[in-house]
Amino acid sequence: MYCDDSRGTDIDHFEPLERAPLRAFVWVNHLLACSFCNSNQKNRKYPVDAEGACLLVDPTAEDPADHLTLRLSVGTYDPLSPKGEETIQVFGLNRSELVKGRVDAFVRACSILRDWHGLHLNAAPEADRVAQALLDSPFIDVVHAMTRLKPGVAVIVVGEATVPALDAWRTVHSLSLRVGQQRIRGGAADANCIEGVVDNTLVGDGRSGQGRAGGRNNDAPVITMRNYGLTWTDPTGTPRASAVAYDEPSAQYRKAALEREGCTSVEIVAVRPGELPEPRG
Ligand SMILES: [Zn+2]
Incomplete structure (x- = not known):
């Protein structure tokens, strides 16, 4: 849930028990984390403002992209808000192994996207497996950041050879991403039209199959494509x-x-x- 590097071996009480003993069994207060993030970074930290509101991005309730932006070429996160800044500090999001991991993941993702695109254009059955393998790989935040690039910027960041693949990827997966975000934000008005449509591996950490939305939906993705x-x-x-x-x-x-x-x-x-x-x- 935090570094996006591992599948998670620990359960972190996002709001620590000593601070909020009554949240000990609240489902959304249990976040899957790797032991390094849990023990060495997050630990019992839970910075709050004067009103007691948490100063960390809560991945069960907020879209990290509102507070953090990933610089794909160098693999570091920049803050977009004070909350983003605190989150980078507390979780050590720019520690060297994560930065290197993201840079490698970016190179790999460009290559896999181009492979996937070739298969997708030929309607090859392996296309879906390649897509899923990419979504299941560590540092999937890199791929999410790629899909958010504006067209004029995308060509500079991913290069001309990868742009058609990225455009196609966005088309195939945009529905899931858009719908997923509405759901993360708890948009009740949209609840009816999204049920059964979201492949939440696309909106979550890409590996746990639970996603930020709480792992309610295990249906296969339904992607309408013309x-x-x-x-x-x-x-x-x-x-x-x-x-x-x-x-x-x-x-x-x-x-x-x-x-x-x-x-x-x-x-x-x-x-x-x-x-x-x-x-x-
Ligand atoms: Zn971690």
């Missing part, structure tokens, strides 16, 4: 059609590439799963 094909006329005047289906950002990306190659009448057409468009001409 498929698109392309039709165009190649530079020799021959009508062509794509041999694979794309998600929307990938189709847009492919369209731009074809136009750069001098193809004309490039059109994106929605197709049903398993179907492909016919050349028009």
